Amino acid sequence: MYVIKADGRREEFNERKVMQTCTHAGATRDEANHIVEEIKKEIYDGITTREIYKSIRDKLRQINPVSSRIYTLRESLSKIEPEAFELYVYKLLSSVGYKCEWNIIVKGASVEHQIDIIAKKDKLYLVECKRHERYERFSGLKTILEIHSRIEDIKEGYKNGKTKYNFDKAWIITNTKFSDHAIKYAKAKDILLTGWNYPHNNGIEHLITSKRLYPVTILNAKRAIEKSLMENKIITINDLVSFDIRALCSKISINEKDAEDILNIARSILNK
Numbered sequence: 001m002y003v004i005k006a007d008g009r010r011e012e013f014n015e016r017k018v019m020q021t022c023t024h025a026g027a028t029r030d031e032a033n034h035i036v037e038e039i040k041k042e043i044y045d046g047i048t049t050r051e052i053y054k055s056i057r058d059k060l061r062q063i064n065p066v067s068s069r070i071y072t073l074r075e076s077l078s079k080i081e082p083e084a085f086e087l088y089v090y091k092l093l094s095s096v097g098y099k100c101e102w103n104i105i106v107k108g109a110s111v112e113h114q115i116d117i118i119a120k121k122d123k124l125y126l127v128e129c130k131r132h133e134r135y136e137r138f139s140g141l142k143t144i145l146e147i148h149s150r151i152e153d154i155k156e157g158y159k160n161g162k163t164k165y166n167f168d169k170a171w172i173i174t175n176t177k178f179s180d181h182a183i184k185y186a187k188a189k190d191i192l193l194t195g196w197n198y199p200h201n202n203g204i205e206h207l208i209t210s211k212r213l214y215p216v217t218i219l220n221a222k223r224a225i226e227k228s229l230m231e232n233k234i235i236t237i238n239d240l241v242s243f244d245i246r247a248l249c250s251k252i253s254i255n256e257k258d259a260e261d262i263l264n265i266a267r268s269i270l271n272k
Contacts (some may be wrong), residue, residue, distance in 0.1 A: 004048045006060050006136035013043055021056060025071035026272045027064050035059045035200050050136070053097060064266050073205055074196060077175035080220040083132035084230035087118045089173050091120050091236055092204075093127070095211045107162040107237055108153030108191040123168035125192070126151050127146065130174040137177040139172070139195060144186050147172055189239040214269060216240055228252040 001013040015036050020034035030249055038059055038065040041051065060068035080088055090100050098119040106113050117127035128147045151170040158166045171192040178186075186193050206270050208214060214237050216229045232252055234240055243251065243262065248259045 001045050004046055027065040066272050074135050076215055078133050079217040080131055081230050082131050082217050084235050086129045088235045089129045090117055092207055095213055097121055106154055107157050107163050109156035109160055110153050124171050125171045126167045127171045128270050132176045135176055135251050137176055139174045139176050140179045140180040141185055144182050148189050175264050219262050219265050240266045
């Protein structure tokens with residue numbers, strides 16, 4: 001049986017991938033085995049990865065609701081508002097030891113540049129955050145070309161004494177996969193890339209799950225509530241659980257029932 005991927009490529013169905021997907025979301029091995037057997041009954045030659053995704057999600061929702069929310073992480077990232085995504089990346093990088101600045105204007109040799117995040121640990125990084133609403137799309141060559149031009153102008157600006165920032169590398173962090181051309185060019189220009197499953201087994205989803213720093217959009221709450229949370233800089237469920245029901249109601253103007261529901265879901269995910 002062959003599966004049709006989002007980019008049109010055909011790939012042989014691999015039940016081990018379904019198993020790993022379920023266990024990474026927090027399902028037990030028995031639950032994952034059950035889902036694998038059910039999926040095997042449904043697949044046909046030419047089934048799309050989106051169809052398999054939906055089927056796994058629905059089955060997880062029935063037997064392990066908390067894991068089903070973690071499983072929808074890729075979809076959840078696509079629902080983060082653009083500015084909130086920058087703050088989310090800021091929190092992710094801070095969680096692994098980077099000292100970060102957000103939304104900084106830096107002078108280049110030719111023009112000023114708005115930098116999403118400046119991150120420092122072993123080196124000084126210019127970080128560009130790209131959140132795509134269509135999570136199945138690829139981040140392409142255009143993005144790499146833009147960031148390369150930007151850092152080159154800023155490096156020249158540093159030499160000319162226009163800025164104090166002497167960047168070592170540019171770094172693009174996104175919620176999608178990268179195209180082959182984008183990866184090839186980034187390697188040639190020494191630009192770091194972090195996206196969905198890139199680098200392999202060390203992509204953005206691995207950073208999130210290792211630190212259990214899930215976005216509030218993983219709660220699958222009412223969209224108005226999600227937006228209100230993000231507008232008030234409550235970006236992760238870790239931010240959310242720092243509030244009690246009354247404080248949360250006051251902060252984002254929701255009723256106690258909705259506040260209690262999302263707090264309970266957030267705590268159940270963190271306790272998974």
